[in-house]
Amino acid sequence: MRRWWAAQRAQEQRVERAAGRLNVAERFNVAERFNVAARHVLFRDEARLRRGARGVTTAPLRSKCATLGPMAAQDGDEPFDIFDRTGKPLGVRKARRLVHRDGDWHRSVHVWVVLERESDGRRSDAEPWVLFQQRSPDKDTWPGAFEVAVSGHYRAGEDLAEALREAEEEIGLPLAPGDVIRLGTRRIVDDHAPGIVDRELQDVLLATTRRALAAFRPDPDEVTALLALPLHAALRLVRGEVPSVTGLMRQAPDERGAVKIAPRDVRLDEFVAARDGYYERALDTIRRRAAGVAPALWTLG
Structure with missing residues (x-):
């Protein structure tokens, strides 16, 4: 590979x-x-x-x-290592499309990205902003939905350093293992899409950056747009305390190369569904870390 x-x-x-x-x-x-x-x-x-x-x-x-036609947002023949539910490797490799068809457990990585500056680039002395991506409409699962800033699979044989390539590929943010903090582990089964049973063992990580929202370079084949939300507003949304919150959306560059950033109201039902309390757990951990607390690692599922 x-x-x-x-x-x-x-x-x-x-x-x-x-x-x-x-x-x-x-x-x-x-x-x-x-x-x-x-x-x-x-x-x-x-x-x-x-x-x-x-x-x-x-x-x-x-x-x-x-004229070359649309590029796929993922490679169906991409090889994954297969695990059991506890994370024990089974010594088997299968193509992505077969893994999702058969419901095999496989590893993935989620990187939550916190902006240390306001979304317009000014230094922030207030609360942090959290970055989300809007998935490509060509994705095989949750097309067009908002989710964690970086999400991707471990290809067969990869370690964390190699899996973090997703951050640069998806949003133009190079990351190494020393740039991330582990928040926890999530075990999730998603069978909402016909013909797909997605069983993932997710490494949940946190990265912080001083980049402004306009400075990110999302891959248009993977990511439609980027959304930044104030941390406490995001928490209120995922807890169901408010029907919507307002953030800033970074759209793809126009024909002149100009990046458009504009306010965007967003509802919870526009996000990839997480009925296990994942969003609240991750965002609350980020809040506590921002307040100087070092929470213990957690496991969901």
Whole structure:
């Protein structure tokens, strides 16, 4: 699996080198010379291209890449290690689609991200803000719903350092094991979607950052938007004390590369369902840590 990803990265680097020798309007042709990984590279660099090429439109780039068809928000053949309910490895590897079909236990990682600055970038001396992502509409589970800022699976053979790649892939936030604090562990079964039984052993982690909301770089194939909520408002929402709260939403850049941030009212039913009290447990742990308390690790499920 690592060899496959190394080959993918080598291919992306060839795309980058080839694209670097072209003007913006020509770069869309790269997508026909390489596989669809080219589109990921080109779209990832699109804002930079706009800044560096005055008067050159990137519309042909989007138009041409769109002809490749929609990219899947996940790889159904991605291999997972299989575990029993207690977390004991069973020595079996299966493709993602088969794991979700058969309801096998597998590992995943959730990273809660707290903004140490206000969402507009100013230093915050008040309460922290908590970051959430809006899932891509192409996800096989909970499409379009809000959830924890970073969520992803351990691929077969991966450790935590490798699994934390999800943070950079999904929202553009590089993280290493030393950058996160473990909050607890969650065991969850989600069978709301027809034909999918998702049994996850989730490592629940916390990361803090001084980045402003506009500085994040969500992957449009994975994440539709980012939402920041004041911590206490988020707690009131998940406890059912209020029907909705107001946060700030970061939308994808427009055609000029400008990032739009605007107020957004959000309801609890717009989030991935968590009937085990997960959101309240995690947010309350974050609140206590912000107050200088070090709560014990917890287990849900």
